[in-house]
């Protein structure tokens with residue numbers, strides 16, 4: 110009725126007023142509730158109020174986030190999205206919250222959706238590119254591009270189905286490819302399950318696009334949760350799966366198959382039953398191989414190899430470990446890492462012949478069940494090469510059926526990585542032919558574990574790693590005392606040129622500042638009129654010369670602050686956060702004669718822009734601020750230029766930001782490898798199925814963690830300067846849309862498919878470091894061009910480089926002449 114409508118409209122206008130008032134008073138929670146009411150009652154106001162509504166939502170969400178009210182936070186987003194279901198800003202922002210809480214899959218789904226709604230929305234694009242690698246891992250592209258592998262799986266499945274396996278379950282279906290093979294081969298019923306939400310949705314799309322909608326039942330669940338008849342009506346006669354990683358068992362195939370045999374598969378083949386009444390698995394089994402290797406690249410990522418870093422003796426640091434270890438006492442460690450041996454910079458030396466580490470029959474449930482409870486087995490391997498034992502490398506043959514198998518071996522022409530079990534023992538033990546290496550092989554918590562325990566030489570045994578420690582049963586001595594560093598942190602510590610460069614640059618700066626002070630005279634030095642950052646020096650009678658303040662805001666573990674402190678007359682602030690890491694720095698300080706008060710820990714206060722801006726203006730200024738500008742993966746650190754701008758405001762006269770400048774370099778290359786890793790290539794359907802357009806939505810143009818020195822590629826130009834980031838003069842920055850053009854001449858004919866890039870990091874005018882260097886802890890990155898560019902030798906190519914936030918994009922066009 111009219112009076113109801115009137116009351117309604119009064120409610121709306123009063124609520125709107127209240128909302129605005131609350132917003133003004135920064136009472137975002139109440140404002141949000143009022144806005145919800147208004148917009149639900151009067152959707153016509155959506156256009157008018159959307160800006161303020163979003164603003165309120167984001168403010169309120171931040172508050173809820175900091176209060177830890179996670180459920181409320183997501184409820185607010187749900188309500189907001191009911192009102193604005195296609196608002197890419199809200200969707201993207203919800204993704205950011207999800208990401209921060211560790212829900213990567215869901216986060217990525219949101220970024221993807223935001224990007225679909227607005228394809229060139231930069232925030233969503235950057236967010237999406239950051240998570241796409243986790244969502245749809247790059248090996249999907251490799252796998253779908255691997256025709257031999259596809260063909261072998263197809264053949265094996267077809268044979269099994271034609272041989273009577275009529276009902277099929279694809280465990281970990283990914284894009285749905287193996288399930289579709291089974292259907293195409295004529296299976297009556299096909300089921301598929303997939304754990305990852307993104308992959309599940311993708312599989313549904315793919316199956317529909319291939320006209321198999323309703324003919325393959327896809328379940329979004331882990332196979333271990335499946336039950337008969339709840340999820341599938343009856344037991345199946347064939348399980349197909351490729352849930353294997355470089356270490357074979359890392360995706361849980363043992364557990365999945367035990368469960369499948371016990372709950373989802375018909376009983377195994379036996380002469381009394383026709384094949385259609387029996388269950389079987391593709392792959393039928395696997396053979397695992399191992400080999401001991403010497404490899405400097407692996408060593409420097411897992412062990413401390415230097416006794417001195419930038420003038421500091423390292424002995425006092427104690428035992429440092431990478432997070433990859435054969436002991437299982439620590440949950441934060443992984444038993445292996447993965448590498449393509451053939452692409453390790455510097456190569457590797459085999460120290461033994463490949464040995465057979467394990468044979469496993471996936472069609473024998475007793476064997477699968479026995480694997481984990483099985484005795485640890487010991488093998489004695491004749492040493493055939495000379496060198497330091499750095500790791501055991503592991504690969505396998507996957508036997509699809511009696512006839513065909515796939516191999517992931519390092520010598521094979523495959524794209525697969527090998528599992529690397531690094532040796533953690535701090536003492537190097539050179540092996541030589543004639544020795545025998547004693548390796549223990551076990552299989553606990555569904556991981557295959559290998560551990561080099563001893564070397565036998567001339568009838569004696571030399572312990573490498575306590576077998577007990579290996580098993581994590583070393584109860585008597587309690588937990589071993591060591592500090593864990595990430596692999597990249599370890600490699601950084603081992604990077605002597607890096608630390609020496611910093612030491613020289615810091616020394617130069619301090620000398621210059623000292624000179625400047627002595628010219629100004631002690632009483633006029635600006636240091637005296639400002640307050641110290643912390644307590645006055647311990648001896649009030651002798652304040653000593655004013656110290657130079659140095660701040661190191663490197664991410665993770667860094668000894669640069671300590672190196673600065675060791676210069677004397679420096680008070681250094683470290684942003685190292687972990688207490689264990691701080692303890693290492695304190696031990697190193699003590700052992701290297703650095704006074705305790707010369708090193709303090711500063712908890713990343715530069716990050717908090719407001720806290721910095723609110724600092725009293727008369728506070729002490731910094732002589733040097735060290736910024737960590739390039740991530741290990743090869744990308745510029747996020748918000749680097751914003752941090753530099755802030756840092757510059759906090760510098761004393763003559764003070765410096767390290768580095769002062771970074772220069773981006775790149776080159777033109779033709780690399781099929783990079784293409785195969787970034788998208789499903791070619792126009793041909795994959796095994797006759799239309800898959801590429803769907804999975805290729807997850808293509809990311811920037812490849813990270815590249816080893817450019819071993820990348821299979823043809824260089825089509827020299828390296829060329831692409832971009833300069835001047836950290837000491839951020840005024841010249843590079844608004845969001847700044848494009849930098851450069852020209853480069855093709856040195857050979859070919860197809861430019863990618864532009865790898867790296868950085869020269871200039872600490873000052875004289876001293877610089879390259880991120881493309883054998884000793885470096887940095888990897889390189891590359892932009893894969895949207896479309897390959899054909900060039901002839903001598904052609905000029907124009908590269909347009911944009912750095913938007915921290916994400917880089919490069920496009921290449923041919924130009925007529927050099928301008």
Ligand code: 44T
Nearest residue numbers: 281302303304305308331332352353354355365517525
């Ligand atoms: N390995 C290639 C591919 N999943 C990794 O969510 C193969 C690498 C490879 N879903 C050496 C050799 C090769 N129930 O999407 C993923 C994952 C899903 C499950 C449901 C389960 N129990 C699982 C377990 C995994 O399956 C998909 C594939 S697993 C990763 C495959 C020659 N290095």
